[in-house]
Amino acid sequence: MMCALRPRSEGARSDTKPTGEKRSPGLVLLVAILIALSVAVFVVVRLWPIARSTSANPFTMEPFDRSRWIQAKSGPEVKNPRGPMAEDLRRHYLQREMSKKQVRQLLGPPNNSEYEEAKGNTDSYFLGHWGDWSIDGDYLIIHYDKSGRVASTEIYQH
DSSP states (O other): OOOOOOOOOTTOOOSSOOTTOOOOHHHHHHHHHHHHHHHHHHHHHHHHHHHHHHSOOGGGSSOOOHHHHHHHTTOSOTTOTTGGGHHHHHHHTOOTTOBHHHHHHHHOSOOOOHHHHHHOSEEEEEEEOOSTTOSSOEEEEEEEOTTSBEEEEEEEEO
16 A cells, blocks of 8 residues: 655645754853853852851961060061961950050050051051952051050951
8 A cells, every 4th residue: 555645835834843953062052151150150159158267367377476576567578477466466465454555565666657646546557468459458456445545456457
């Protein structure tokens, strides 16, 4: 028995999709790149805070040593020896209610600007350049109350 095939007319539509349809290699590559970038952004966004929190704080690495502190002064060193001692100094040596005179006897003269010196309520001590993008340097800042006693301290990173 013979079956006759009818030719398709030009205006007729077929509801079936041809099998083995190939996608454009450019489209596949674009999709693969977008997926890879999405995964990379996700990993960086999720893991960056963890990596930063586990990295060593440069200001907590060494105990305070007064002679090394005084010798370091405020030279141009990027990694000034004062930096690693700063937190120990803040926590164990700079007590609230210490007078400005006592602080300066312990740490030597500050690296105050003329403005800070004129105001008289803060002392700044250069710690070096410890941040990832530090341009102006990092400082130990000591705030004094109206009576000239330590009110608070902070490490200021630019």
